[in-house]
Amino acid sequence: MSAILELDQISRRFGGIAAVQDLSFGVQPGRITSLIGGNGAGKTTVFNLITGYLAPDAGSIRFRGERIDGQPPHKIARTGISRSFQELRLFNRLTSLDNVQAAVPHQKGESILRAIWGGQTLRDEAQVTQARAHQILDDLVILHQVDTLAEQLSYGQQKLLTLGRLVAAKGDLLLLDEPTSGLSPAMVDDFCARMKALVALGCTILLIEHNVEIVMRLSDWVIVLHQGTKIAEGTPDEVRRNESVMHTYLGLSA
Known part of the structure; x- marks a missing residue:
């Protein structure tokens, strides 16, 4: 199955700091893919690059096979990408x-x-x-x-x-930035059910979420970022078993 969204060797620097470095990954249609990582890992920068709020210094971004990197946000939104922000707006x-x-x-x-x-x-x-x-x-x-x-x-x-x-x-690809933050446990469960229902209706979701438990039970695929680079990706079970992720992000011992 071809990826609906593809990032190929994307980089973005702010001054001398690499917020995202040589990042490549694909998002499969009809799935929930999560980006996780600590503060400063580059997650929101990735969203900004995908949606046109930032232009990459290098690399390419394709949506349904067409390049969208460098286009303004309103044109990218018209292609079928919708995004939420941490603030409600x-x-x-x-x-x-x-x-x-x-x-x-x-x-x-x-x-x-x-x-x-x-x-x-x-x-x-x-x-x-x-x-x-x-x-x-x-x-x-x-x-x-x-x-x-x-x-x-x-x-x-x-x-x-x-x-x-x-x-x-009418976004086919929904980019959700911390959608469950500040919600009660019962509301979190309800919101997760809504996201699953949207996928069942044909949407694809790329999710930023700090709550690891939510990520692991909700996601089909997980991508782990650390200081702007990808250190692991795979199914939730594969990520849980990844020793590098356990030490660097999850704070667990092998």
């Missing part, structure tokens, strides 16, 4: 419904002329968009909060709303 003064609807791409109403002259076509599209947003909120079990402002939701519900916006953006 919701529209706090909009309702849950409006937050999800706003994430739907290529809406005719985004054009001023079409918004003025769109007529029935525009109204029909708005109904379809609203119905899709309702379905997403229903799938996330927060449909009862459809008219609630984002700032009035609980933190866990805000996290789910962020996930809903990624789904609405």
Whole structure:
């Protein structure tokens, strides 16, 4: 099976410091792949390189076989890559419904002329968009909060709303940065179930997660970074048995 995302010998330096060095890995479609490593390992830099917030100094990044490295974030997003951030980045003064609807791409109403002259076509599209947003909120079990402002939701519900916006953006590849941080144990279990459900529906997930227990039970493939370089990759069981990983990252003895 061909990888949906491929990084080939990617490097990025900040001054004299190599944040990412000669990094290569692939992400298989329909799986959850996790990036793990201590603080400063280069995980968020990798996300920034994939999504165009940074350009690599060397190497290439391909999505579905096409090079995307060096392209601006909005063009990369249009290829089918959606990303969350550690901060929520919701529209706090909009309702849950409006937050999800706003994430739907290529809406005719985004054009001023079409918004003025769109007529029935525009109204029909708005109904379809609203119905899709309702379905997403229903799938996330927060449909009862459809008219609630984002700032009035609980933190866990805000996290789910962020996930809903990624789904609405029609991303085939979801890059999730610490999605379970700050959640209660029960909410973590629920959020993990949502991620598994998205994969079952055809999404692919690349995950940054500090909680090793979550990574090991959720992931199909794990990539371990240390100071910007890959020190191991494999299935969760293979990574657990890797002596270098156990000492460098997991802090366990062989």
